[in-house]
Amino acid sequence: MTGRQKKTVIKAPKGVPDYAPPASAAFVAVRDAITHSARRAGYGHIELPIFEETTLFARGVGESTDVVSKEMYTFEDRGGRSVTLRPEGTAGVMRAVIEHGLDRGQLPVKLCYAGPFFRYERPQAGRYRQLQQVGIEAIGVDDPALDAEVIAVADEAFRSLGMSGFRLELTSLGDETCRPQYRERLQEFLAGLDLDEATRARARINPLRVLDDKRPEVRAQLEDAPLMIDHLSEASAEHFAAVRAHLDALGVPYVVNPRMVRGLDYYTKTTFEFVHDGLGAQSGIGGGGRYDGLMAQLGGQDLSGIGFGIGVDRTMLALQAEGIDPSATGRVDVYGVALGARAKAAMVPVLAQFRRAGLRADMAYGDRGMKGAFKAADRSGAAVTIVVGEDELEAGTAVIKTMATGEQHAVPLDSVVDHVRGLLDG
Known part of the structure; x- marks a missing residue:
């Protein structure tokens, strides 16, 4: 090859989205809306490892699930241990609660987490190999x-973002007193269907998973399948009725979907999913349920739990479908334009005062001219621009420009922070 050699451009792995400005502002807005809603209800933050021992997910999530059997990123580390990039959050939270003895203190233990999770799936809109979630337990x-x-x-998190085109689907998957009998009844029904051997093997391990089969030829045979909600124990039925009564009192609308099957084995009793039809096939934007027995299965006390996982990526797509931009506010509150070296030297500590006062502040760097500096101020989305030049330095003032109206006036430089705070608060 002659001449200058062509450089190879390295790109992100397939199915792993980047979130760079300006799109990252929407990402942060969605993530923060969910975590803020959780904090207002008393959920404390927990930071989980990116990878765990593979056994945790095999035991906690269920060997028959697609997550464990097909989708996990599992590898052997240099010490010969089998580890897995976390595909979901509940099992890791439960492991941490047991390990650190949180279950020995005040109950319920209420925890919130956020970050990336990993599943090897065929990438498409709303389905990524690195997916971003916020969860609570x-x-x-x-x-x-x-x-x-x-x-x-x-529900409150979605509504705080301005979203309205979603619905909550709700069901009950029963408890240990009614699930075994229902399992037998369902297995008897499935035994009479024309299923391939792989699906029959799945039915033997966990027949509920067959109800989640998306193939039309299988779904057509499942029309008359027995449903768990019709075979609940008295205690499970009373529990489900009480959940619905509380949701009614809270003003949270829902529809009962008796055919709902979640993709993880640990769910019992209350199970739910938030669905947005603007997303096409990948319509679920989050869901969860109760998981009685999971802690005991992982070696802890026999304590109940309930939680959810909300997809940040899919929530962003749902907002786009509704024409909502959650990052409509600018990336900063105040933007500084300094005309000349002396003005820049004066502007830098003023910006620091804004930041210490809790305001987001930036300035035009690189000695650009006035026209370029004001273009940068417009792009920043700042509500207020502060201008300092030689004339302002001589007068000991700064010019404050309100970007929405174009109005501007001079104020003493030593009181500019308090003045701008008053403008923004008003």
Whole structure:
């Protein structure tokens, strides 16, 4: 090859989205709306490892699930240990609660987490190999009011972003007293269908998973399948009725979907999903449910729990479908334009004062001219621009320009921070 060699451009792995400005502002707005809703309900932050021992997910999520059998990123580390990039959050939270003895204190343990999760799937809009989620878990108390609270936290988060085109689907997957009998009844029904051997094997391990089959030829045979909601124990039926009553009292609308099947094995009793039809095939934007028995299965106490996982990526797509930009506010509140070296030297500490006062502040760097500096101020989305030049330095003032109206006036430089705070608060 002659001449200058062509450079190879390195791109992000397939199915792993980047969020760079300006799109990252929407990402942060969505993530923060969900975490803020959780914090208002008393959920404390927990930071989880990116990878865990593979056994945690095999035992906690379920070997028959697609997540464990097909989608996990599992590898052997240099010490010969099998580890897996986390595909979901609940099992990791439960492991941490057991390991650190949080279940020995005040109950329920209420925790919130956020970050990337990993599943090897065929990438498409709303389905990524690195997906971003916010989740909450409430562990240690079996109370229908707590189920309703968890659901309401997600509902409030979506509504705080201005979203309205979603619906909450709700069902009950029963408990240990009614699930075994239902399992037998469902297996008997499935045995009479024309299923391939792989699906029959799945039915033997976890027949509920067959109800989630998306193939038309299988779904057509499942029309008359028995449904868990029609075979609930008295206790499960009362629990489900109480959850619905609490949601009614909270003003959280829902529809009962008796055919709902979640993709993880640990769910019991209350199970739910938030759906947005503007997303096409990948319509789920988040969901969760109660998981009685999971803690005991992972070696801890026999305590109940309930939680959700909300997809940040899919929530962003749902907002786009509704024409909502959650990052409509600018990236900064105040933008500084300094005309000349002396003015820049004066502007830098003023910006620091704005930041210490809790305002987001930036300035035009690189000695650009006035026209370029004001273009940068417009792009920043700042509500107010501060201009300091030689004349202002001589007078000990700064010019404040309100970007929405174009109005501008001079104020003393030593009181500019208080003046701008008053403008923004007003």
